[in-house]
Amino acid sequence: MRTILHHIGGQAVDGGARRQPVFDPNLGRPQAEVVLGDADTVERAVAAARQAQPAWAAMNPQRRARVMFEFKRLIEAEMDTLAERLASEHGKVVSDARGDIQRGLDVLEFVCGAPHLLKGEHTVGAGPGIDVYSMRQPLGICAGITPFNFPAMIPLWMLAPAIAVGNAFILKPSERDPSVPVRLAELLLEAGAPAGVLNVVQGDKLVVDALVDHPEIKAISFVGSSDIAQYVYGRGAAAGKRMQCMGGAKNHGVVMPDADLDQAVNDILGAAYGSAGERCMALPVVVPVGEATAAALRARLVDAIAGLRVGVSTDPEAHYGPVVSAAHKARVEGYIQLGVDEGAELVIDGRGFQLQGHEEGYFLGPTLFDRVTSDMRSYQEEIFGPVLQVVRAQSLEEAVGLASRHPYGNGVAIFTRDGEAARSFATDVEVGMVGINVPIPVPVSYHSFGGWKRSGFGDLNQYGMDGVRFYTRTKTVTQRWPRSGPAATDQSFVIPTMA
Missing domain, CATH: 3.40.605.10 (Aldehyde Dehydrogenase; Chain A, domain 1)
Incomplete structure (x- = not known):
């Protein structure tokens, strides 16, 4: 070894x-x-x-x-x-x-x-x-x-x-x-x-x-x-x-009624489940604005999640692989159970997933919760696994408030076609890194990466x-080179200025 x-x-x-x-x-x-x-x-x-x-x-x-x-x-x-x-x-x-x-x-x-x-x-x-x-x-x-x-x-x-x-x-x-x-x-x-x-x-x-x-x-x-x-x-x-x-982080993705839902779902899927959710810039919380948006988004998410492939690291067709350790797998499973106990609606349960030939591997299937509320501990804390939570909001202001009040402030995203909504969102939200139709807003190398709050x-x-x-x-x-000639004899006891 x-x-x-x-x-x-x-x-x-x-x-x-x-x-x-x-x-x-x-x-x-x-x-x-x-x-x-x-x-x-x-x-x-x-x-x-x-x-x-x-x-x-x-x-x-x-x-x-x-x-x-x-x-x-x-x-x-x-x-x-x-x-x-x-x-x-x-x-x-x-x-x-x-x-x-x-x-x-x-x-x-x-x-x-x-x-x-x-x-x-x-x-x-x-x-x-x-x-x-x-x-x-x-x-x-x-x-x-x-x-x-x-x-x-x-x-x-x-x-x-x-x-x-x-x-x-x-x-x-x-x-x-x-x-x-x-x-x-x-x-x-x-x-x-x-x-x-x-x-x-x-x-x-x-x-x-x-x-x-x-x-x-x-x-x-x-x-x-x-x-x-x-x-x-x-x-x-x-x-x-x-x-x-x-x-840590608990990044939110706000989906407005005018968003391109197909594109938003595609982006959210990769951001929530890529690398089995083990990213501080993952997108584990999606916030649809309005009940119609929530219903349409949920339906598309359920269909899209069904097409995800969990596989070994060397599988070129796999969307993500196992989590890092047995202890971490158990931790994520504990958060899923906590969400159930708190009253969130478990739409898709990723527990119990096994990969043939790799039954001892640390695999988790994708999990989806709906009707999560901001007072739930499973929402307040970082899960760091392939778990996506839907928190419904009735207005942009409510969605901004959710992200701004959360104890973490690493990243946030908004999906919209409305430039005014996007501009006000970017200005008002109390989070360090903002994406506008970008699900994982990690800045390029010549800008800087950093979150707010915890x-x-x-x-x-x-x-x-x-x-x-x-x-x-x-x-x-601060330098001065004296001119040639007799040295100055005046003394000054006041703070030097350039006036």
Whole structure:
């Protein structure tokens, strides 16, 4: 059985006596084991980063960009192999795994422009003989803690901007699907980055706490559940670190009476059930406006769900595969039962689904609830599985209120042909990312990703210019060069001004 190790200082490191199995969700049995580190492992990674970072930061940004370009090329060359390994550990279908990698590559491509992104500002003649300019400088050593659901995309969202601007980076990936992050570190080394610029430490809470507490780690980016995001944010901020912590979600899709229902259903189906619903930007709640819209939407959803194919990760015809673990399958099934107990109408029950030849796999069929209400716990909490809930609204204002009052504020979408309705929706809804006839409104790599309320803790979002700002600090220089001749003898004891 394979053993997945740490990657520290450019080498595979078997640090720590603890082991944990890595399962194949399609079969429900272990396929590898991963070493779990501890505070000593983190200390070793920090030492490697400390040694590598100064020279990497001193390299001119154009040369660093060349390394990042080569890193991108190497990942693209291994796309199929990486996607297959990712799918085998996560459970998502291979085509979705390729998308996972590609969205990470988009951010990597953006930060290849580091020479331009790092340019500061310059003012000539801000005062008599005085010029002012600013520069962006790396923080030093940064870290990222990433979830199981995007084992390539989210690590690349973090490590690519951090490293491109001159930092060293320590990545703690999910212990459920740790192979691809290690391979990314190996490929960055092959691309020409010095050993120690990117280190991967496998682990659980022991490693998370050691990263958050280490005094030499200046910034931490986190993606995971909201409770853990809040914990990590609070602990890191109390230690004086720059923190960027993304939490859970309960995204709503509002369907207006004038929407193209066929297109809306097609979009909602992929957004709700793709990747078995294990996405923080999934669309698990649909809000039809008006009873006629609700009836028509429900009928189309029932017909469309009947055509969904649940299969193994390697099935090219499958729409989605298994969830990540037996525990997570049981958790989702528990939420389905909770919805029934709370009085929601269970239209389609995905429990009990089995795939022939893969009876021990972690498969769930698509589930559909109707007449869900906002006071139900199954609506308030994140299910993170292939479960779609219909919450009926009688007006656009009511629909906006549902999304705005929800404790999560990651993403929201509206389906409509009415430009005025779409504009007011985008302006008024209290959610961080909005889609207009776009079901999964993840911004492109040169904008930034981030939610509101319990979906995001911290002032700066992921990637885009916010990512560059997060991993750098601005230094502003005010300079005056004295003219030749006798030195001025006047003294001033007032605050200097440029008047």
